[in-house]
Amino acid sequence: MHASHRWQFWKSLTKLGTLHRSRQDSVKSGTPIMPSVDHIRAQESTQDRDSGDVSPVERLVHWFKTNGGELSPDVDIAFSESSGYHCRAKRRLGSAVVAKCPLSLTLSYLNLDHAQSIVPHVESPLVECVGQVPNHVLTYLLLVEQRRHPNQDRMKWYPYIACLPEPGSMTTPLWFDNEDLKCLTGTNLARETSVKLDQLTKEWNQANNVLERVGVNAETYSFEWFRWAATIISSRAFISTHVIPGKDTFPILFPVVDILNHSPIAKVEWDFHPLQDFAIRILNHDSIRPGDELYNNYAPKQNDELLLGYGFCVSDNPVEQFAIKMRLDPRIEQAARSLNMFEPNNIPFEMDTSFLSSDSKEEPEYLRPKGHPFGRYVNRVPFFRGIPPSVMHMFYIRALMNLNVNPASVKVDSIPPRIVFETLLLAHEAIQKRSESLPLSPEQRHTFPNVKLKYATIYREGQAKIIHGIRAELKAVIAALRFYDGVPQHPVIVSTTEALARLSAEFPSHYSHFKSGLEQQYGVDLTSCTQYSADISSLEAGEQPAELSVWKMLLCLCLVLYQKNESGTTQAHNGPQQVVYGWMEYLISEHPPPTRTADMDAEMLQDFILGWKENEEMVERAYTWADEVVNRLAFPLDEEVAGEDVQRICMYLEIGVGDDAAGEWMYRDAEKV
Numbered sequence: 001m002h003a004s005h006r007w008q009f010w011k012s013l014t015k016l017g018t019l020h021r022s023r024q025d026s027v028k029s030g031t032p033i034m035p036s037v038d039h040i041r042a043q044e045s046t047q048d049r050d051s052g053d054v055s056p057v058e059r060l061v062h063w064f065k066t067n068g069g070e071l072s073p074d075v076d077i078a079f080s081e082s083s084g085y086h087c088r089a090k091r092r093l094g095s096a097v098v099a100k101c102p103l104s105l106t107l108s109y110l111n112l113d114h115a116q117s118i119v120p121h122v123e124s125p126l127v128e129c130v131g132q133v134p135n136h137v138l139t140y141l142l143l144v145e146q147r148r149h150p151n152q153d154r155m156k157w158y159p160y161i162a163c164l165p166e167p168g169s170m171t172t173p174l175w176f177d178n179e180d181l182k183c184l185t186g187t188n189l190a191r192e193t194s195v196k197l198d199q200l201t202k203e204w205n206q207a208n209n210v211l212e213r214v215g216v217n218a219e220t221y222s223f224e225w226f227r228w229a230a231t232i233i234s235s236r237a238f239i240s241t242h243v244i245p246g247k248d249t250f251p252i253l254f255p256v257v258d259i260l261n262h263s264p265i266a267k268v269e270w271d272f273h274p275l276q277d278f279a280i281r282i283l284n285h286d287s288i289r290p291g292d293e294l295y296n297n298y299a300p301k302q303n304d305e306l307l308l309g310y311g312f313c314v315s316d317n318p319v320e321q322f323a324i325k326m327r328l329d330p331r332i333e334q335a336a337r338s339l340n341m342f343e344p345n346n347i348p349f350e351m352d353t354s355f356l357s358s359d360s361k362e363e364p365e366y367l368r369p370k371g372h373p374f375g376r377y378v379n380r381v382p383f384f385r386g387i388p389p390s391v392m393h394m395f396y397i398r399a400l401m402n403l404n405v406n407p408a409s410v411k412v413d414s415i416p417p418r419i420v421f422e423t424l425l426l427a428h429e430a431i432q433k434r435s436e437s438l439p440l441s442p443e444q445r446h447t448f449p450n451v452k453l454k455y456a457t458i459y460r461e462g463q464a465k466i467i468h469g470i471r472a473e474l475k476a477v478i479a480a481l482r483f484y485d486g487v488p489q490h491p492v493i494v495s496t497t498e499a500l501a502r503l504s505a506e507f508p509s510h511y512s513h514f515k516s517g518l519e520q521q522y523g524v525d526l527t528s529c530t531q532y533s534a535d536i537s538s539l540e541a542g543e544q545p546a547e548l549s550v551w552k553m554l555l556c557l558c559l560v561l562y563q564k565n566e567s568g569t570t571q572a573h574n575g576p577q578q579v580v581y582g583w584m585e586y587l588i589s590e591h592p593p594p595t596r597t598a599d600m601d602a603e604m605l606q607d608f609i610l611g612w613k614e615n616e617e618m619v620e621r622a623y624t625w626a627d628e629v630v631n632r633l634a635f636p637l638d639e640e641v642a643g644e645d646v647q648r649i650c651m652y653l654e655i656g657v658g659d660d661a662a663g664e665w666m667y668r669d670a671e672k673v
């Protein structure tokens with residue numbers, strides 16, 4: 001089979017579960033029929049080779065070979081606590097084929113279907129259930145029957161079943177107790193586990209109804225054993241497609257071929273001969289040394305799939321991604337559609353538009369960390385490349401809504417920086433929120449109370465690393481724009497602290513008046529910037545942060561100063577810098593001043609705006625504008641002031657309009673913004 005074929009096959013392989021870490025029989029219903037793990041291991045290790053006793057694995061190999069299976073003479077099947085059964089090279093491999101299993105030894109529902117002649121029939125009361133329960137459920141029932149039959153050693157697959165892991169050693173989340181499940185809190189698997197358990201319960205109930213109807217004793221098929229069979233299938237079954245073409249796909253067990261463990265870097269080939277057999281070949285068999293473990297490659301699987309299906313995870317899994325589900329409110333989506341925002345020519349950032357034609361509601365979407373082997377998403381804006389296009393498109397739509405921008409007025413090949421910035425804020429806010437339920441662990445743990453917790457922790461921490469990595473990437477851009485000191489030369493994010501510093505430098509007398517207004521109205525002192533920052537961020541005005549109101553006053557004053565300068569009645573103290581005027585020019589272009597005034601607290605204005613009386617009408621109009629601008633464009637930013645975490649209210653401000661360099665920050669890598 002060619003590599004691409006193999007990849008496809010693996011991709012569609014059914015999901016699987018766990019191994020025989022400790023094969024004690026945890027099933028409550030009486031004495032275990034099969035030997036316990038300790039018993040097996042005792043047999044595997046202390047076997048007296050001359051006594052004629054046969055260990056379970058020897059019995060398996062004997063059964064396999066005498067029934068047409070092939071196992072390379074250069075390999076051994078070994079058992080260890082950490083790897084369960086696995087395959088090792090005894091010596092250099094003479095051939096690429098490790099094991100080949102004939103179709104006649106496979107186990108699936110098909111063995112119960114006496115109308116077919118592809119695989120041998122088994123005699124069982126379950127034959128009555130064919131066509132009455134889904135095929136995969138019938139396979140679970142057959143497995144349970146084989147495992148729990150009173151004369152199990154006379155059953156067709158006894159040597160194989162005797163080497164399968166027991167319920168007590170299952171480590172998929174279907175076997176997690178409440179303590180173990182806590183470790184999944186905040187991860188996507190928390191929900192998927194409960195969905196899967198619900199589905200299994202439903203299937204079990206339906207199977208019970210059918211068993212009762214056809215007169216099969218349902219006691220054998222307890223939920224515990226049903227769940228065991230489902231885990232065996234998810235952790236080691238293949239799909240039938242390539243070996244039994246022309247039939248609907250179903251899970252099928254290939255004894256012995258399924259004994260190889262997974263390595264994401266193993267180079268293997270799956271060699272299917274339709275209606276005959278299936279062999280596993282090691283492509284680099286020449287480089288295998290005696291004693292090496294021989295691995296299969298279950299395909300590039302993420303840890304959620306590995307944990308849920310197989311009960312283990314790979315540390316630093318190179319293909320790990322973070323599944324996200326984010327949807328627009330259906331009414332917003334409908335409105336956006338009617339504005340043609342789902343047309344390929346309206347997709348921003350040069351993103352791939354294929355998501356428009358796929359049913360994105362069905363397909364999982366993933367955040368991808370830097371250096372991911374699948375590559376990242378195409379996006380003109382480097383720091384958006386870890387986020388899937390459909391999700392970025394959603395943030396973009398919401399950004400236009402927030403800014404009240406008509407999509408028809410935006411050229412998607414030159415999106416204004418303020419829109420990109422709003423999109424960035426929304427993306428950061430959403431990712432930040434999602435990441436809060438998955439905090440990064442302060443230190444790496446090395447010991448765990450049980451295997452389930454070990455793998456759940458590897459999964460959880462891998463997920464946390466990705467979402468916090470993406471969050472940090474976005475945050476770094478915001479942080480790089482955040483401005484604290486000096487004279488800004490480019491777009492910046494400022495709080496009122498820095499904006500007031502500019503006012504002080506450029507309009508000292510207006511600043512002094514404003515400063516006393518702050519003291520009078522809020523009791524905050526501007527003599528120390530740090531003290532002011534800490535005080536203002538802890539104050540509320542009405543139900544809102546007081547800093548919002550300060551911004552309104554400040555922008556009102558700045559607009560008045562700007563308009564008076566325009567009309568030639570005032571000039572900035574510090575002449576050429578005039579950052580304040582540049583900011584006003586930019587804000588006016590974003591939000592033109594209104595022609596009417598709204599209600600306001602005139603007395604309050606008086607405290608902040610020097611010369612308010614003489615320019616009453618102008619000030620009131622300026623305040624109306626400032627109120628709208630702040631409500632639309634100001635945003636909260638969490639940061640540390642004097643060792644405390646506080647929330648500042650900030651503005652993104654460019655200096656003037658038509659500055660071609662204003663959007664440079666959007667196309668630089670996050671670290672270089």
Ligand SMILES: C[S@@+](CC[C@H](N)C(=O)[O-])C[C@H]1O[C@@H](n2cnc3c(N)ncnc32)[C@H](O)[C@@H]1O
Pocket residue numbers: 016017018019020082083084085086163164165235236258259260261262263309310311312313
């Ligand atoms: C197809 S079986 C492989 C044979 C298995 N070791 C056994 O004892 O039967 C898949 C199971 O092996 C275990 N396994 C496979 N690869 C593993 C790995 N890299 N690390 C830990 N366990 C692994 C998991 O329990 C998984 O559910």
